[in-house]
Amino acid sequence: MPLYFSLVLQNALVKNFDFVSVEVVDSPNLTEGPFYLASAGIGGDPLIIEYGNDDYLIPLVDRSKVYDLIPTIRQIPSYKDKDFFACGAGAGPFDWIQQCCEGIYNIKVNQNGSVDNENHVVRTTSNGIQVLKVPNNETRAALLGNIFLTEGNAGKVLKVVSRNRTGDENFISSMRKGLTEYYSEDQIVGLGGVFVMKSGSAFVHVMDDFSETPINTDEDLNNWLTFHQVQAPLIALGDFVSQETDFKLRLQHFHSYSRHNQGGHYHHDTTPSIVEYEGYFNIVNRIIIVDKNSAIASTFSIATIILSTSIAMFLELVRK
Ligand code: ZN
Numbered sequence: 001m002p003l004y005f006s007l008v009l010q011n012a013l014v015k016n017f018d019f020v021s022v023e024v025v026d027s028p029n030l031t032e033g034p035f036y037l038a039s040a041g042i043g044g045d046p047l048i049i050e051y052g053n054d055d056y057l058i059p060l061v062d063r064s065k066v067y068d069l070i071p072t073i074r075q076i077p078s079y080k081d082k083d084f085f086a087c088g089a090g091a092g093p094f095d096w097i098q099q100c101c102e103g104i105y106n107i108k109v110n111q112n113g114s115v116d117n118e119n120h121v122v123r124t125t126s127n128g129i130q131v132l133k134v135p136n137n138e139t140r141a142a143l144l145g146n147i148f149l150t151e152g153n154a155g156k157v158l159k160v161v162s163r164n165r166t167g168d169e170n171f172i173s174s175m176r177k178g179l180t181e182y183y184s185e186d187q188i189v190g191l192g193g194v195f196v197m198k199s200g201s202a203f204v205h206v207m208d209d210f211s212e213t214p215i216n217t218d219e220d221l222n223n224w225l226t227f228h229q230v231q232a233p234l235i236a237l238g239d240f241v242s243q244e245t246d247f248k249l250r251l252q253h254f255h256s257y258s259r260h261n262q263g264g265h266y267h268h269d270t271t272p273s274i275v276e277y278e279g280y281f282n283i284v285n286r287i288i289i290v291d292k293n294s295a296i297a298s299t300f301s302i303a304t305i306i307l308s309t310s311i312a313m314f315l316e317l318v319r320k
Contacts, residue, residue: 005283006158012178013160016167020160027157027280034196034233035280038108038118039085044151045078046282048190048239049086050249051290052144057091058221059214066095067141067290070109073149076288083110085152087194089238089255089265090145091207092121096138099123100210102264103141104255106237108152115139122255122263124208124226131261146253148192148239150282157193158281165272171195171279172240172252172266179242188307190287192239195254195279199232200271204256204264229270230262238266239284245305247289 006022013020030037051072056065069086073079085108092103101123108116117136122129141147162171169177172195179189205225215221238254257263269275287305 008178008182009158009160009175012181013162013174015178016165016169016174017162018164018166020162022158022160024156025159027154030194030280034198034235035194036106036118036235037085037087037194038106038116039150039152041152041154042085042148042150042157042193042280042282043155044153046148046150046192046284047076048192048241048284048287049073049076049147049149049290050145050247050287050292051090051141051147053292054144056143059216061100061143061210063094065143065291066093069105069107069139069141069147070115072290073109076149079149081111083108083152084149086147086149087237088145088147088192089253090141090147091143092123093134093138093140094142094210095140096134097121097123097132100207102206102255103145104237104257104263105141105145105147107139109139120257120263122206122257124206129206129226129228129262129264131257131263146239146250148237148282148284158191158283160195160279160281161277163276165269165275170266170268171197171277172238172254176240176242176252183242185243188241188243188245188287188305190239190241190284190307191281192284193237193279193281195236195277197232197234197236197256197269198276198278200269200275201229201231202234202256202269203267204228204230205267206264228262228264230256230258230264231260234258234263234266236266241287247287247292247305249287
């Protein structure tokens with residue numbers, strides 16, 4: 001007897017959090033605080049775009065690897081000319097600030113070409129980190145990243161609340177590992193969306209400016225990355241998948257920012273006893289791989305993994 005999808009997440013989260021609630025709700029207006037998305041909803045033709053690859057960044061950067069989100073997304077046949085909302089995590093548009101940075105993508109593009117761009121970057125400074133909102137016409141991403149793409153419609157979403165962490169897994173890895181355990185290797189499941197860490201603090205990294213010497217080892221990488229404790233409320237955007245697949249997908253990738261000049265690539269919270277998360281997610285129907293030009297994907301620039309189970313899962317969700 002299969003479990004309801006939301007129960008799979010619930011069972012996974014209770015292993016790591018004292019209080020857990022997973023329910024299917026009509027999406028609140030996510031343009032409002034504390035979420036501040038560029039789109040009210042995260043529904044309609046949901047998919048993940050995984051673009052670029054680690055080897056465009058290390059051992060040394062390949063500065064040609066820049067992906068303007070608008071023409072990239074317009075190459076997807078079902079997104080040729082409709083409204084879209086794209087959010088997620090990746091390297092930021094380094095050409096804009098002439099510095100390597102973390103990108104936090106949060107952008108609505110309408111059929112008529114108008115853009116509501118809430119993209120941000122986080123970069124290192126001489127005395128810490130800085131969050132910058134990018135200009136409305138700066139729509140580039142770079143090097144590698146993960147975008148959760150939808151039509152931005154209102155509708156049913158998964159609302160996930162977790163408080164008081166009691167286990168070792170973070171908010172996202174709890175859910176991800178639960179999916180990996182429950183679903184088979186052929187039943188790849190992917191989710192994307194937004195969560196807010198409402199209280200406590202989190203451990204994040206922010207890439208320093210590009211290294212001039214090759215990053216060859218994990219030690220080199222950890223010496224180059226900068227690590228920070230950042231305070232709630234933090235807005236985090238990204239996606240996670242249940243299987244790496246032959247495409248060596250990134251299993252989870254969320255970038256965070258805030259209105260108090262803090263943010264970065266989310267690792268985990270550092271205040272388990274007081275942490276509180278509230279997230280809204282949707283299940284994707286496919287994963288589109290763009291220019292992941294290494295390993296098995298070397299012979300083409302765009303590939304698609306169709307997730308045949310996602311529609312059935314979504315129906316199961318809304319019937320509940
Ligand atoms: Zn990242």
